[in-house]
Amino acid sequence: MKTPFDWAKHISEPQYLQQEIDHLTSSQQIKEDHKPEKKDNIQPKSSQITKRGMAFLSWLQDVFDVPLVIQLTDDEKFLWKDIKLEEARQLAYENAKDIIACGFDIEKTFIFSDFDFMGQCPNFYQNVIRVGKCVTFNQVKGIFGFGDSDVIGKISFPAVQAAPSFSNSFPFIFGKANIPCLIPCAIDQDPYFRMTRDVAPRLGYHKPALLHSSFFPALQGAQTKMSASDPNSSIFLTDTPKQIKNKVNKHAFSGGQATIEEHREKGGNCDVDISYQYLRFFLEDDEQLKQIEKNYTSGELLTGELKKKLIDVLQPLIASHQERRAKITDETLQAFMTPRKLKYTY
């Protein structure tokens, strides 16, 4: 899936963002009502992670205090896109730096690229083949819509995405323990993990638990798609303050009325207004958000003012990310991506 940020430019599927507010709520409930086993590990797909999704993930990790493994599916990218293998790997490293810049604890987090990790840990490949022995072409045809003219690399890829759901793919972290896994992911990734859940009991593994996020809309509106090839369809992590301002002012679909007079009279529509929708994700202060919704709906707040609010929120957010991102060295990257024991004992 795609995200509204820079590193998402190179990912193939439709773009979504984890809606961390919903998730905070639901996961807090999970925590209080059915607190998962202490030893759950969290395994998100990198491609399902955005800046805010990362914040949620980081929060989840803090709450549960568990290992986090992040799979960068550079093999998937190579198989689906017209790019060189080395480019796909390089993009994975760039993604990893953006992820690290979100502030994960190196003692608790292992980030890996499929192309690298497959050659570092026989247990990973062994689980890929275990899954690959349980799933037929008919099944992946039904689940993913593969056809006879699809390449065999794609056809067997779902097994690669499934394998990190099983803790014994990471013996350096979990030893031989069979630990259940929680996967926060966008709804479009559900088919992969339904397949995984289907296969897990046959292999004697826990079914992974899923937390689904909703879609993050493109600037042009909820009915349009973010596109890596259209820089105006989203805000990227590399955008300058000026670019952010221009994009929001020029491209963010407005739920306001045609004239100021009409707007004052009828009010704006928050349900379709992208600036408001983005603020739902990025404005930390829920009270303020409620006030904005009220004022915009009543017509008191004009579209230009609403857009300015979003710009004021996004500019420092992106700038501070860029600052942290610039400080991530190749050494730090390598440290996060080295298979190693984390701070947990199993």
Added chain:
Amino acid sequence: MKTPFDWAKHISEPQYLQQEIDHLTSSQQIKEDHKPEKKDNIQPKSSQITKRGMAFLSWLQDVFDVPLVIQLTDDEKFLWKDIKLEEARQLAYENAKDIIACGFDIEKTFIFSDFDFMGQCPNFYQNVIRVGKCVTFNQVKGIFGFGDSDVIGKISFPAVQAAPSFSNSFPFIFGKANIPCLIPCAIDQDPYFRMTRDVAPRLGYHKPALLHSSFFPALQGAQTKMSASDPNSSIFLTDTPKQIKNKVNKHAFSGGQATIEEHREKGGNCDVDISYQYLRFFLEDDEQLKQIEKNYTSGELLTGELKKKLIDVLQPLIASHQERRAKITDETLQAFMTPRKLKYTY
């Protein structure tokens, strides 16, 4: 494919032996007439190798003085047979010991199991995915007869068999050099390597060269199949002298006549006589073989005498293998199976 020997008990496809006499001839011609580039590497599939095939392989390696890489496809075994992954790996190690007992030079030979090596060398997986991006389900359906109800692990396996044909799957041996590869194999493996030859130029690699061997018949005759589940269908590397004697006497299909009188009159048929066919593989002395053929065809040599000759050849051959095999330690096994620089420089 299967071989007539012990380690072949666990391999799934029909059994063949490399007919080393033909191959000696043809490969000598290759050597003299079109000597392959000095830096060819030889990459046989272990499953295509038998005791005598191994002798041929060893001869090839001596003549060309090149690295030899031997792929043990324990993943294939696991995918196709109803066995546990750990069993498949264990069988690969047993096979490797039999191969080592045939006398390969540790300075020139790297033996690997897919399950282990995939997790030791990212370059191997990268080539698997490169191949997997070039071959469609339609193609493997046509080539291998896969159907919609086959599991995805099987469907993508041909890419795993193809990858060791490319020298950059072994950077510790060849560095980044692009070295052509010679693959002695049984004719039934041809589809895999035709596919590989088809893909190679698209990846900028050399097409692997092939040396095809003919089939090695079962004891019951050329029209029957050796079967791992039928111990009487072949001679195994673990057979005792008594078992060899019994098997040959009781089960080796005879080209002789019904009675001694008739045999003396009409002579035996070497074309269908399994004892004679086996002697073609195992009797070193070509003159003696010619004499046996002449005497058996004329009726001078009786079936019992021919069988005794085969028994006399096989018993010491198998016994001396068992002796060498017993001396192969786990340390030696591990040394052969450790990814490492061989004695060649690239």
